[in-house]
Amino acid sequence: MENGKKKLAIIASKGTLDWAYPPFILATAAASMDWDVGIFFTFYGLPLLKKDFHAKVSPGSNPAMPMKMPFGGEGFRNINWPMPNLIMNNVPGFENLATTLMKKTFKDKGVASIEELREMSVDMDVRLIGCQMTMDVFGFKKDDFIEEAEIGGAATFLEFAADANVSLFI
């Protein structure tokens, strides 16, 4: 806020495809409004900074997630397919299927990919801070991440967030 700008501080703690969206959508929207934005990627959110990352949907941990088919007539597309947890958790390949379907549905609806949103975040000078401790725990190297990522710990994020107008844990 020292430059008179509003400030958004986000902690991104989840790495599935669906949960990867909110931090990047909010970050790019805020940056578009001339806000200063920083995202702290920690725990399962840290892989979102990887050069080659493949976020997947985890339907088993989202029991209320509607399953939609990205093909067929409109009536067919609009059906919410009830997916018993038994299937979501136990059928091999179900995660890949759900991921493919979600990516296709999102694309058809004009939703940008995570890669695009991340690129735009970089373009608009969003600070992308990778959690040092998580790197150590999960065995990531600085080299695994996009070069715009900086590495820091809780204190680094908190200093940034100290005068933020909006702080979110996602």
Next chain:
Amino acid sequence: MSDVKIVKTLDNSGLSCPMPVVKTKKAIKELEVGDVLEMISTDPGSIPDMEAWARQTGHELLEAHDEGDKYRFLIKKTH
């Protein structure tokens, strides 16, 4: 309306949130102060989002029209 000269048109048809505001921001950045940008979008959240965007950035939203199957905005760069 007649005295507004549109310098650039940006078509965001088919794009969802947050792309209309992100692309508007990018386009505005490349214009001169006083220039007017026309932005077309089909995202139903565009009108409230563009109103908020204009309040936050200080650029002037001259027009925000719901034209049925699309939305049309005129934005004047103020700074």
